[in-house]
Amino acid sequence: MPAAERPGGDRAGDRRVRRRRVSPLLDDDLVELYEQAPCGYLSTLPDGTIVKVNATLLGWLGYDRDEVVGRKRFPELLTVGSRIYHETHVAPLLRMQGEVGGLALDVVAVDGTRLPVLVTSAVKTDADGEPLLIRITVFDARDRRAYERELLRARQEAERLATTLQRTLLPPTLPSVPGLDIAAYYHHASPDEVGGDFYDLFPLADGRWGLFLGDVCGKGAPAAAVTSLTRYTLRSAAVYDPDPLAVLTNLNRVLSHNSDGPRFCTVIFGVLDPDDFVVTLAGGGHTSPLLLRDDGVAEYVDVGGQLVGVLPDARFSSASVRLGPGDTLLLYTDGITEARTDAGRNRFGEDALLTFATGLTPTTASDAVVAVETLLKGFGDGLDDDTAVLALSR
Known part of the structure; x- marks a missing residue:
């Protein structure tokens, strides 16, 4: 009986075709995986100077690589409020704990656009425990922030409606x-x-x-x-x-x-x-x-x-x-x-x-x-x- 006529024959053939198409993708170059990752990556010296950054983050912010690497500190990419928070809270926590995750910050693009992000940072140390690099992952949080704003708006509306309804159930005076x-x-x-x-x-x-x-x-x-x-x-x-x-x-x-x-x-x-x-x-x-x-x-x-x-x-x-x-x-x-x-x-x-x-x-x-x-x-x-x-x- 031909394979196409055997029970499950078409499905098995489809799976083989899909595997052949996916296999080359699994052998991506590591450099490409870093540069084109769906999130931003950068590495800084302990003082915050950026020494490495991927293309994804550069694309979000509109910078050329040579405008950032060796020229900017990570806090300089942040809004004023996020910069103050980073210097007064995040940096001390990193020194004490070696890592900080899930921070809600705002970065600023070349054109002044604010981009809400979630940041995770981890310190890489040498054999003696001295910090060498800070590796930072940056996630685009625009959809999440929009959802949070909508959730807050819905809650405020619910509170207004509840207050209005509650007033109708009690004598005004x-x-x-x-x-x-x-x-x-x-x-x-x-x-x-x-x-x-x-x-x-x-x-x-x-x-x-x-x-x-x-x-x-x-x-x-x-x-x-x-x-x-x-x-x-x-x-x-x-x-x-x-x-x-x-x-x-x-x-x-x-x-x-x-x-x-x-x-x-x-x-x-x-x-x-x-x-x-x-x-x-x-x-x-x-x-x-x-x-x-x-x-x-x-x-x-x-x-x-x-x-x-x-x-x-x-x-x-x-x-x-x-x-x-x-x-x-x-x-x-x-x-x-x-x-x-x-x-x-x-x-x-x-x-x-x-x-x-x-x-x-x-x-x-x-x-x-x-x-x-x-x-x-x-x-x-x-x-x-x-x-x-x-x-x-x-």
Whole structure:
């Protein structure tokens, strides 16, 4: 059977032809391999004087060989900023380590064009360890630098979009309520990702005020969608029936009946009566608010309740507190209590928060929020979750 008719015959013949064509290329002259390499090569004396350079680098920069060899030092090919960095950082490292790799520098062509490059340098020494030459490899980094700029631009755009979207999920300003000092704060853990924490304060038709604070599971666009739905539902449900238990029941009904999968959150909804400063709160699996009394006592307001959106028949509970003169009600999300302390070994926790709150009394809502903001900044990298704070004081 002819070779062309045998199974695999054509493929075997093609491989033989390719090998015959490639074999001569593998015997390239070493000088040509150096001169026409896909990267720049040069060698310098320990003082930086260039003693050898390949055609590739000369072509990038537009120099003739006799304009460079023996006439220029390598730092003279660099921009001013890269030259300073080379003299103050690279050269000392080379003397200590004998090699430095992956340096991002800029070289300058004859016509003034800047070329971003990645540079690797290694020192060749004699038998006694004395430096003889510095061998330098230069890689064209224009595509990489363009990619990095595009990546930075995309990240900045994502941060702008996230910031814009985040603002739509929070009230731009809080209304004034006669007889109350009101303050809020939002810590955004990731600048390029929308968080799920939220809060609001708004008037009801009967002269009372509705308020809520909560935390949606997840981050990003999906969490933003649930946050928007939650805020809209809470406000709408409060118009229909402002009783806090009824409001959470309606929200649970909306979130749990969802064909796209589970959507849930923790939330506290409250109604403030400005006539006697009584706040009635209903909890849906959220952290307990803190009541800071004017006499220096701080205590948790236990409202309990189950997560909102998980069970169709979830049960919620409520509690009422009366704000006396100088009292402050502090609502917050669990970014505070879940913050890591002691190099990440422990969580801040509710006991530490209670101790912290006790040290604040007596105070105003504005003072309390400023103190919490300072506390959050003190966690540093240990604070890796969004945190919302809403405070009311009489």
